[in-house]
Amino acid sequence: MDRIPLSEADGHMAELIGRVENGEEIVIVRDGKPAARLVPIIDAKIGEAATTSPRPRRLGLAKGQFRVADDFDETPEWLIDAFHGVDADGPFPDHVLRDIEAAKARKAKTRT
Numbered sequence: 001m002d003r004i005p006l007s008e009a010d011g012h013m014a015e016l017i018g019r020v021e022n023g024e025e026i027v028i029v030r031d032g033k034p035a036a037r038l039v040p041i042i043d044a045k046i047g048e049a050a051t052t053s054p055r056p057r058r059l060g061l062a063k064g065q066f067r068v069a070d071d072f073d074e075t076p077e078w079l080i081d082a083f084h085g086v087d088a089d090g091p092f093p094d095h096v097l098r099d100i101e102a103a104k105a106r107k108a109k110t111r112t
Contacts, residue, residue, distance in 0.1 A: 001024075001027060006028055006030045009028045
């Protein structure tokens with residue numbers, strides 16, 4: 001198993017892929033630490049494209065088994081309060097109010 005620096009691998013990827021297709025394993029290192037490993041994909045059927053999944057996934061298997069609420073993407077005020085360490089009935093600090101207003105303005109801007 002060869003260890004190749006990322007800077008060297010960057011310009012020789014086609015050559016490295018060829019070596020991997022011939023059965024070699026190659027570790028790409030960044031700053032002396034392993035970052036990635038190139039390994040051959042083993043396919044039982046010669047001549048067909050290799051896949052990482054044994055069979056195609058079927059869509060809709062969980063249809064009707066759960067429901068997504070209409071407001072799933074809206075953050076409740078009590079949760080925002082909890083993240084900022086503020087009691088539900090207590091006032092927000094000024095810097096938090098500025099952040100909330102800025103976030104609301106950004107959200108409104110993206111909707112238009």
